[in-house]
Amino acid sequence: MDTTARFRMNRTTLLPVLVFAFCLIPLSAASAWLLLLLLVPAVVAAWVWRTGFDIDPGAITVRTLAGRRRVPWTELAGVRVGERADLWLVTTGGTEVRLPAVRARDLPAIGQASGGRIPVPTPPTDQ
Incomplete structure (x- = not known):
């Protein structure tokens, strides 16, 4: 695994934000105070643009609108699938970090991008 794999929200999500703006x-032209309403689509667009995570040879870096958190491979205990098929990184310290913009159906792509560090469960076979 030589490169960084990036998982982001679909950029087509910006189209409704642009229409809303x-x-x-x-x-907003009706009053100077109503110009502040234009901040709403700007913040939503920034959220869509920034939210996601990167998988590189050293760690997984989760990015949100407010910041980022880097989880080195040595601190990763596993991945938990939540009730709504959302994914959570479980660290050796017992904390959990939500992986944004992906669901359980994306586990094969995440497992491949991690170079096998994140195992992908196989579905049971009928015998």
Whole structure:
């Protein structure tokens, strides 16, 4: 594994945000205070653009709108699948970090990008 694999939100999500911002323009032109409404689509666009995680040879780096957290491979105990098929990194210290923008169906791609460090469960076979 020589490169960094990036998992991000789908950029087409920015299209409705752009439409929403365009629809807010007439309303925000009514008053100087209503110009602040344009901050809402700007923050949502920044969230879509930034949220995700990177898998590199040294660690998994989870990025959110407010910051980032790097979990080295030596501190990774496993991956937990939540009730709504969301994925959580479980560290050796007992803390959990949510993996944004992916679900349990994305585990094969994550396992492949991790170079086998994250095992992918195989479905049971009928005998």
